[in-house]
Amino acid sequence: MKITFFLLPKDKVIYLRSDSTLRQAMEKMKYHRYTAVPLINKKGKYAGTLTEGxxxxxxxxxxxxxxxxxLEHINLKTIHKHIKNKAVHIDAEIEDLIGLTMNQNFVPVxxxxxxxxxxxxxxxxISYFARKYYSHKQPSAFATG
Structure with a gap:
């Protein structure tokens, strides 16, 4: 199964420009209560993920x-990213995401x-694979209502 079914498009994602300041990042992450956000460079390319850590x-x-x-003078480009969240290509299959999601809250596309x-x-x-698993085991176990 292609991943496009699960894609949350860029216009619905909270992200930061990689040339933002540390203060801007902290304010945005606090406001949205996020622990990690994708970074995008001036050209719109994925430039990594900034985490609370x-x-x-x-x-x-x-x-x-x-x-x-x-904080207003520290550029996000200068901050060492301790975790290198890997992005996937839009043509990836759902199975390609399993390993990535074990260590990432989200996978950039x-x-x-x-x-x-x-x-x-x-x-x-997780929801996709849970539905798949429970559809073979106990259909009512994953039902929502």
Whole structure:
């Protein structure tokens, strides 16, 4: 099965430009209550994922408090990303996502030019396989109502 069925398109995804500041990232992540967000460069290409951990490590390594004005001068491009979330091509199959979703809350999806087009969330993958599993075992066990 192709992954397009599960795609949350870019216009519905919260993401950050890779040239945003640390303060902008912290504010957006706090507002949306996200632990990780995709980063997109000026050309619209997927440029990695920023996590809460990346922010925490940056604050502690640079000995910066969250009230510090320096947050406005730290560019996300300069922050070390401790986790390298891998993107998949839009033509990938659902089975290609299993390994990725074990370590990623979402999987970024790109087109032929590596342009970010959206994400697939872990919960959709788990839900798909749970429905598949329970449809063979106990159809009523996964029913929602």
């Amino acid at each position: 990346d922010i925490l490590w940056t604050l502690t390594d640079k000995k910066i408090s969250i009230e510090d004005k320096d 790109v087109d032929d030019r590596n342009i970010f087009i959206g994400i697939i969330r872990r919960r959709e993958i």
